[in-house]
Amino acid sequence: MAKYFECKIRYEKQITDPNDKDCGKLKKVNEVYLVDALSYTEAEARIVKEVAQYIKGEYSITNIKQARLAELIFKDDDLCENWFTVKIKITVVDENSGTERLVPETLLVRAEDLSDALKRFKDAFKDSMADYIITSIAASPILEYFNSISN
Numbered sequence: 718m719a720k721y722f723e724c725k726i727r728y729e730k731q732i733t734d735p736n737d738k739d740c741g742k743l744k745k746v747n748e749v750y751l752v753d754a755l756s757y758t759e760a761e762a763r764i765v766k767e768v769a770q771y772i773k774g775e776y777s778i779t780n781i782k783q784a785r786l787a788e789l790i791f792k793d794d795d796l797c798e799n800w801f802t803v804k805i806k807i808t809v810v811d812e813n814s815g816t817e818r819l820v821p822e823t824l825l826v827r828a829e830d831l832s833d834a835l836k837r838f839k840d841a842f843k844d845s846m847a848d849y850i851i852t853s854i855a856a857s858p859i860l861e862y863f864n865s866i867s868n
Contacts, residue, residue, distance in 0.1 A: 719753045721784040722760035723859065726750065726768055728776035747779065751800075751825070751862045757781055767863045784825075789862065790841045791827035800857040801826045801834035808848040819850070825857060 729743040750767070754760035760781055768776060791797075803826050806819040826841075828834035834854055842849065 720755060721786045721789075722752050722754055722757065722764075723780075723782050723784045724750050724752060724760060724764040724778060725780040726764070726772070726776055727779045728772050729774060748860050749858045751784060751859045753863075753865050757783075763863060763865070785823055786825050787822040788824045788841075789826075790824060790837055791862070795827055797827045797829050797833070798860075799828060799830070799834075800859040800862070801828055801831065802853075802855050802857045803834065803838050803851065804853045805849045805851050821852075825859065825862075827862075831856075 725747055726749075727745060727747050730746045732739050732742055732744055734740060750764060752760050752763045752767070754763055761778060764778060764781075790803075803824045805822050805824065807822055808817050809820045810817050824838065826834045826837050828837050831854055835851075838851070838854075
């Protein structure tokens with residue numbers, strides 16, 4: 718099972734939106750990226766390698782935390798840039814006692830918007846034998862996922 722780490726990066730970014738009154742100025746921003754890694758040390762090394770390609774100048778890693786994600790739903794060739802957190806509760810039956818309980822799981826879905834995230838989630842789970850309840854779908858602060866296969 719993959720371990721995912723959310724890495725928060727802080728750096729100065731030039732504002733390029735022509736509708737913004739501060740267009741052309743530098744602004745400190747915090748951005749969140751997701752990497753898969755075996756440890757915090759590997760996650761730090763991977764995020765440094767990845768962001769060095771995109772961020773010019775100084776930056777700092779302000780936080781790395783393990784993300785408790787059961788699964789990521791996305792396509793490698795997908796052009797969607799948004800990530801959504803889908804929280805579900807799966808019905809699990811205890812084989813010894815025969816009792817049912819609801820187990821919470823969190824998934825990350827790349828999609829255009831909330832309705833597309835719901836559609837993509839349902840498509841991914843259409844053949845699932847497990848009963849589940851969707852408890853929430855929300856936009857995620859994650860900007861990009863860097864998987865170990867792409868390296």
